[in-house]
Amino acid sequence: MKQKDFEVLLLPGDGIGKEISEQAVKLIDWITKNTRSNFKIIRGSIGGASIDEYGEPITDETIQNAKKVDAVLLGAVGGEKWDRLNFEIRPERGLLKIRKEMDLFANFRPAIVFNSLVNSSTLKPEVIESLDLLILRELTSGIYFGEPRGIEDISNGSKRGFNTLSYTTEEIERIAIVAFETAKKRSGKLCSVDKANVLESTILWRDVIIKTSKKYPEVKLSHMYVDNAAMQLVRNPKQFDVIVTTNMFGDILSDCASMLTGSLGMLPSASLGEMKNNKRLALYEPVHGSAPDIAGKNIANPIAMFLSVGMMMEYSFELPVMNNLIKTTIDNILKKGFRTKDIADESDKILGTQEIGNLLISELERVK
Ligand code: IPM
Numbered sequence: 001m002k003q004k005d006f007e008v009l010l011l012p013g014d015g016i017g018k019e020i021s022e023q024a025v026k027l028i029d030w031i032t033k034n035t036r037s038n039f040k041i042i043r044g045s046i047g048g049a050s051i052d053e054y055g056e057p058i059t060d061e062t063i064q065n066a067k068k069v070d071a072v073l074l075g076a077v078g079g080e081k082w083d084r085l086n087f088e089i090r091p092e093r094g095l096l097k098i099r100k101e102m103d104l105f106a107n108f109r110p111a112i113v114f115n116s117l118v119n120s121s122t123l124k125p126e127v128i129e130s131l132d133l134l135i136l137r138e139l140t141s142g143i144y145f146g147e148p149r150g151i152e153d154i155s156n157g158s159k160r161g162f163n164t165l166s167y168t169t170e171e172i173e174r175i176a177i178v179a180f181e182t183a184k185k186r187s188g189k190l191c192s193v194d195k196a197n198v199l200e201s202t203i204l205w206r207d208v209i210i211k212t213s214k215k216y217p218e219v220k221l222s223h224m225y226v227d228n229a230a231m232q233l234v235r236n237p238k239q240f241d242v243i244v245t246t247n248m249f250g251d252i253l254s255d256c257a258s259m260l261t262g263s264l265g266m267l268p269s270a271s272l273g274e275m276k277n278n279k280r281l282a283l284y285e286p287v288h289g290s291a292p293d294i295a296g297k298n299i300a301n302p303i304a305m306f307l308s309v310g311m312m313m314e315y316s317f318e319l320p321v322m323n324n325l326i327k328t329t330i331d332n333i334l335k336k337g338f339r340t341k342d343i344a345d346e347s348d349k350i351l352g353t354q355e356i357g358n359l360l361i362s363e364l365e366r367v368k
């Protein structure tokens, strides 16, 4: 007898998003067969796929569904086909809209180095070995959403493009609380990244972070300017445990952190909303994009997607054991030398997207 029924909305999106989503379905079905939870997968469209079908990058119906289900799993959005579209209906707008509408302000982007991959990074093995850091990115405010924004005519055909970087006390406070709570459960170390030497919005950011820190005396707080943080991430990433930062800085630093792990194809993410009526809206997605250049060739790396499913099991369904099992199983596969092309050396056995998916399932069967 199954004890719990859950609904997962799957939004494969574009490019490799579709291929890696199919592998995620295999994994979720395996979890249904092997736990007392039943995961029902509902499908929807986002990005270019939704533009082709409905003329907009996400429909209101999809957003309503996303708010109803227990978790959303997203592949990736975007592609050349839609690059010339008006800004408001580009595929990326679909992603930004669903994050905003679901109020997913807390974006967890872990960068974990599997030691079997220390040689896949462009950095020296000793710099990244056993690295396990977490970037917590504010996701629903800052320069991505600030008003006013736009492109306006000034004179003689000259224009002005402008955006607004703004944060309110409440917006900073809620991400700060998540950051301190997370740091408390990990090593107790938190680094807040800002540009408080130049930008007022991040002067307020720093003030609110410091104020919140008073309630968490057990967490050791430090501050860093974003330019220095980018440099330190490459110089000595193991000095960090949890980094909390703004929407834009988090976007940039998380791509940077992904290369510490060898490939952008390895990084999962979780985006969470506030706890309301005992429920937290949540969306899980790999950090990488839709990689149109390799789409449809069965060579995309599905690992970031598997790890995103793992985060979903832990954060939304209270199955941290399953998250650990997925991570260990991936580590086993990598230790045996099986890789997709993006992380392979000459001596490795290169497999396709589907084959890595099949191997994950057979390895799960073996260790369960
Ligand atoms: C990410 C992506 C998105 C972002 C784009 C696709 C809108 O780069 O999730 O990091 O900038 O947030």
Ligand code: MN
Binding pocket: 251, 252, 255
């Ligand atoms: Mn990004």
